[in-house]
Amino acid sequence: MTTLAIDRIGLLVTNDPGLGEGPLGVVRDAALVLEGDRVLAVERAGAQADERIDAGGRCVIPGFVDSHTHLVFAGERGDEFAARMAGAPYRAGGIRTTTDATRAASDDALTGLARRRRDEALRGGITHLEIKSGYGLDVATEERLCAVAAQLTDDVTFLGAHVVPAEYAGRADDYVGLVCGPMLAACAPHARWIDVFCEDGAFDEEQSRAVLEAGRAAGLGLRVHGNQLGPGAGVRLAVELGAASVDHCTHLTDDDVAALAGGETVATFLPATDFSTREPYPDARRVLDAGGRVAVATNCNPGSSYTTSMAFCIALAVRDLHMTIDEALQAATLGGARALRRTDVGHLAPGARADAVVLDAPSHAHLVYRPGVPLAATTISAGRVAWSAPWS
Amino acid sequence: MTTLAIDRIGLLVTNDPGLGEGPLGVVRDAALVLEGDRVLAVERAGAQADERIDAGGRCVIPGFVDSHTHLVFAGERGDEFAARMAGAPYRAGGIRTTTDATRAASDDALTGLARRRRDEALRGGITHLEIKSGYGLDVATEERLCAVAAQLTDDVTFLGAHVVPAEYAGRADDYVGLVCGPMLAACAPHARWIDVFCEDGAFDEEQSRAVLEAGRAAGLGLRVHGNQLGPGAGVRLAVELGAASVDHCTHLTDDDVAALAGGETVATFLPATDFSTREPYPDARRVLDAGGRVAVATNCNPGSSYTTSMAFCIALAVRDLHMTIDEALQAATLGGARALRRTDVGHLAPGARADAVVLDAPSHAHLVYRPGVPLAATTISAGRVAWSAPWS
Numbered sequence: 001m002t003t004l005a006i007d008r009i010g011l012l013v014t015n016d017p018g019l020g021e022g023p024l025g026v027v028r029d030a031a032l033v034l035e036g037d038r039v040l041a042v043e044r045a046g047a048q049a050d051e052r053i054d055a056g057g058r059c060v061i062p063g064f065v066d067s068h069t070h071l072v073f074a075g076e077r078g079d080e081f082a083a084r085m086a087g088a089p090y091r092a093g094g095i096r097t098t099t100d101a102t103r104a105a106s107d108d109a110l111t112g113l114a115r116r117r118r119d120e121a122l123r124g125g126i127t128h129l130e131i132k133s134g135y136g137l138d139v140a141t142e143e144r145l146c147a148v149a150a151q152l153t154d155d156v157t158f159l160g161a162h163v164v165p166a167e168y169a170g171r172a173d174d175y176v177g178l179v180c181g182p183m184l185a186a187c188a189p190h191a192r193w194i195d196v197f198c199e200d201g202a203f204d205e206e207q208s209r210a211v212l213e214a215g216r217a218a219g220l221g222l223r224v225h226g227n228q229l230g231p232g233a234g235v236r237l238a239v240e241l242g243a244a245s246v247d248h249c250t251h252l253t254d255d256d257v258a259a260l261a262g263g264e265t266v267a268t269f270l271p272a273t274d275f276s277t278r279e280p281y282p283d284a285r286r287v288l289d290a291g292g293r294v295a296v297a298t299n300c301n302p303g304s305s306y307t308t309s310m311a312f313c314i315a316l317a318v319r320d321l322h323m324t325i326d327e328a329l330q331a332a333t334l335g336g337a338r339a340l341r342r343t344d345v346g347h348l349a350p351g352a353r354a355d356a357v358v359l360d361a362p363s364h365a366h367l368v369y370r371p372g373v374p375l376a377a378t379t380i381s382a383g384r385v386a387w388s389a390p391w392s
Numbered sequence: 393m394t395t396l397a398i399d400r401i402g403l404l405v406t407n408d409p410g411l412g413e414g415p416l417g418v419v420r421d422a423a424l425v426l427e428g429d430r431v432l433a434v435e436r437a438g439a440q441a442d443e444r445i446d447a448g449g450r451c452v453i454p455g456f457v458d459s460h461t462h463l464v465f466a467g468e469r470g471d472e473f474a475a476r477m478a479g480a481p482y483r484a485g486g487i488r489t490t491t492d493a494t495r496a497a498s499d500d501a502l503t504g505l506a507r508r509r510r511d512e513a514l515r516g517g518i519t520h521l522e523i524k525s526g527y528g529l530d531v532a533t534e535e536r537l538c539a540v541a542a543q544l545t546d547d548v549t550f551l552g553a554h555v556v557p558a559e560y561a562g563r564a565d566d567y568v569g570l571v572c573g574p575m576l577a578a579c580a581p582h583a584r585w586i587d588v589f590c591e592d593g594a595f596d597e598e599q600s601r602a603v604l605e606a607g608r609a610a611g612l613g614l615r616v617h618g619n620q621l622g623p624g625a626g627v628r629l630a631v632e633l634g635a636a637s638v639d640h641c642t643h644l645t646d647d648d649v650a651a652l653a654g655g656e657t658v659a660t661f662l663p664a665t666d667f668s669t670r671e672p673y674p675d676a677r678r679v680l681d682a683g684g685r686v687a688v689a690t691n692c693n694p695g696s697s698y699t700t701s702m703a704f705c706i707a708l709a710v711r712d713l714h715m716t717i718d719e720a721l722q723a724a725t726l727g728g729a730r731a732l733r734r735t736d737v738g739h740l741a742p743g744a745r746a747d748a749v750v751l752d753a754p755s756h757a758h759l760v761y762r763p764g765v766p767l768a769a770t771t772i773s774a775g776r777v778a779w780s781a782p783w784s
Contacts, residue, residue, distance in 0.1 A: 076754070078754065079757070081760070082761070085711070085717055120765065120783075123783065276711075306761050307763050307765055308765060309765050319667055319668075325474050361470075362468070366470055368474075368477060369468075369474070370698050372664070372704025372763075372764060373512065373700060391515065
């Protein structure tokens with residue numbers, strides 16, 4: 001098996017999943033040695049290897065783990081976004097616009113669009129991502145979306161309970177019955193997770209509980225969208241049911257923070273969503289200081305957060321959610337892995353998947369210090385060079 | 393002379409400088425025809441030309457005009473930045489750290505660093521930029537910095553009055569004498585502009601006035617850094633003296649807004665600086681609604697805003713400074729040109745310099761809708777392709 005050394009690294013930032021939420025491991029003047037699709041060792045620069053990438057003193061970090069995306073969709077909503085920026089409020093109902101375009105698109109078209117977004121994410125340093133369905137909202141299209149997503153990741157999430165589709169207006173319980181019955185049966189074979197948008201205007205606590213319990217009975221792990229547009233039942237329900245993650249967490253009560261601190265559920269912040277919907281930024285320090293586990297993800301979707309830039313999310317997490325730079329990087333790597341209950345990604349200990357990013361910078365602080373500047377010079381995904389910037 | 397057509401454009405966004413601060417001009421299904429380094433015409437797609445770039449339905453905008461940068465420096469201050477993000481306050485005195493590194497660097501080293509940053513800016517769609525000196529703070533180094541900057545732009549600004557250097561601690565007036573005397577004499581031949589940092593901790597109103605008047609007497613146009621860290625004399629002084637621009641404008645009184653509305657001085661907002669120094673964002677609407685002229689610029693520098701991303705600045709200008717998307721794009725193109733008192737850049741009317749950007753998007757709204765995502769697929773600078781993304 002071929003070994004590849006990323007060599008002459010100025011600063012190697014590793015997350016050892018055995019360390020808990022402790023400080024990042026930092027190694028200077030190192031080589032990261034990869035064998036096949038796995039990390040073989042971290043050694044001094046000049047290690048033996050069949051091939052070498054000279055990092056030339058630049059910083060190397062684990063690839064970002066994006067634990068919340070909606071990459072499979074058709075159409076875009078730039079006009080709706082521009083209207084919102086000019087004063088119109090954000091409404092979850094915009095999801096239906098994308099549903100219409102997505103239902104009308106062929107499998108090939110959807111696959112092409114999703115691959116293009118995945119490639120964009122790779123160029124920005126994301127080496128593992130979760131993908132949700134949720135723009136089909138009928139049995140056939142939800143199954144198609146899960147199947148397309150499964151071509152790009154092994155973390156597919158069935159999100160039939162994204163919003164109540166127009167055909168079921170005023171009959172939300174009937175739609176929940178569809179989601180928990182035939183739709184779940186069609187989608188579960190393609191998926192690892194089930195998710196529900198537990199929020200005013202989407203699904204209430206009882207409906208959300210029904211969806212999650214049906215998913216669990218079908219063998220799926222649990223995820224929740226909650227507390228995005230106001231306080232609600234999402235966080236509490238997620239912790240109670242042992243969900244892997246509750247995502248958004250923009251509006252948290254003290255009870256929510258205490259629940260997160262006492263449970264195993266990761267609080268996944270989606271700061272680019274708060275940016276794009278003009279919601280106030282949550283204070284991630286409350287969760288961190290209480291001892292809760294956190295992740296940062298992009299929530300890439302055409303309505304409320306059309307970005308694949310984890311660096312942008314990290315910059316907001318530091319500037320506006322009050323994480324330190326180390327905490328934000330950890331939240332975007334190991335935190336994302338935990339939100340997906342994986343130990344193979346999000347860190348660079350021997351045996352981990354060989355997912356790493358050479359930053360065009362001497363330290364990971366530049367992810368925040370240089371906002372908006374594309375810093376991923378080389379992205380390594382499962383031991384292969386997936387992106388190499390022509391200028392680096 | 394060779395003509396180049398950027399063809400099959402979905403949306404061409406032009407600024408006609410004759411229109412004042414009116415709406416952006418938008419043309420669909422167009423070709424932008426360039427001859428040599430100038431815009432020849434805007435025509436229907438399929439125009440005659442020797443060479444063609446197929447925009448394939450994507451949006452084309454004028455190249456960004458970055459009217460405020462400090463591109464020529466050595467060293468970086470990532471550690472200071474990380475400390476600030478962890479709670480330490482921003483202090484203008486950090487400029488001295490960069491001054492030490494810059495004085496020690498050779499001309500060749502400084503030129504190489506500045507070119508690297510200029511190239512990064514081009515990849516992000518900036519096709520014209522102003523460059524200030526100000527990290528020399530002695531006669532020989534300030535002259536060197538102006539000469540290096542003059543290799544990259546014809547908008548060089550002499551900023552000897554950036555901060556009082558350590559050698560003149562407690563003798564600010566003596567330093568102002570040096571700036572207005574031998575330093576100005578050495579730098580003026582390389583420069584078009586003079587600038588002063590009029591702020592508590594830098595130069596007071598009287599000192600600032602002395603610097604600006606000396607610069608004017610030497611034939612330079614006037615620019616001012618002011619109202620960054622608190623209310624102050626900067627805006628008032630800039631308008632009184634007819635400066636082309638007063639930059640930062642983070643803290644504006646009602647009198648400042650009235651002065652801007654009544655004068656010719658452009659208010660240049662630097663939102664990435666407010667981001668990186670944790671200052672509150674100013675409300676650009678106050679100036680816009682009063683009828684003032686505005687620009688948005690990066691302020692690329694290693695202390696308070698180490699970004700070359702105008703798209704990032706535009707996104708903040710919309711989200712947090714309350715510009716509309718059209719206003720923010722105009723501020724970053726035509727606004728920047730006005731802040732530099734130029735009519736040849738910042739728009740795409742026939743006769744303008746052929747500076748244009750093909751965005752990997754159907755509309756310029758995506759600059760804000762897709763924050764953090766590099767959208768400049770092709771950058772044309774003075775009629776030549778300066779950047780073409782390998783993925784586009």
